[in-house]
Amino acid sequence: MRFFVSMAMLLSMTLVLNGCGGGASDVPDVYPVSGLLKVNGQPVADVQVTFQPDSGPMSVGVTDEEGKFELLLNADTMGAVAGQHTVSFSKRGGPAGTDELIPPQFGTHSQLKETVSADGENEFEYEISAEKL
Known part of the structure; x- marks a missing residue:
């Protein structure tokens, strides 16, 4: 159930950040x-x-229980645009669920870069450390 709530929140956030769009041409x-x-x-x-x-x-x-993830551009579109990206991670926790559990160097201040290729495999693996997890 928690996974489905997380996915619903992700889809809602993605729609807000990327807009509802006017069709496939957008x-x-x-x-x-x-x-x-x-x-x-x-x-x-x-x-x-x-x-x-x-x-x-x-x-x-x-991420799912196995740490695997797939990216969504919006609710209807899987993937990411080609080019260089800054990669960041976030996980909330604590009594109110508002504490950031991922250190800033992997989150809000991430300098991690990846290139999404138009003609290659875009599978990435990350190993980070976080004292709060």
Whole structure:
């Protein structure tokens, strides 16, 4: 159930950030992106993975119980635009569910870069550390 709530929140956020759109002609060319995230050597569910391109709309995914994710451009479109992206992670927790559990160097201040290719495999693996998880 928690996974479905996370996906619903992700889709809602993606719609707000990327707009509802006016049709297929408004959607840029995107390419499938997937990956695996481990935190402290273990897969962690419900981590938001964001790919923010140097220009164009961002794509977002959420890790499952195995740490796997796939990116969504919006509710109807899987993938991300080609080009260089800044990659960041976010997971909320704590008593009120508002504490950020991912350190800033992997989150709000991430310098992690990846290139999404129009003609290659876009599968990425990450291993980060976080004391709060």
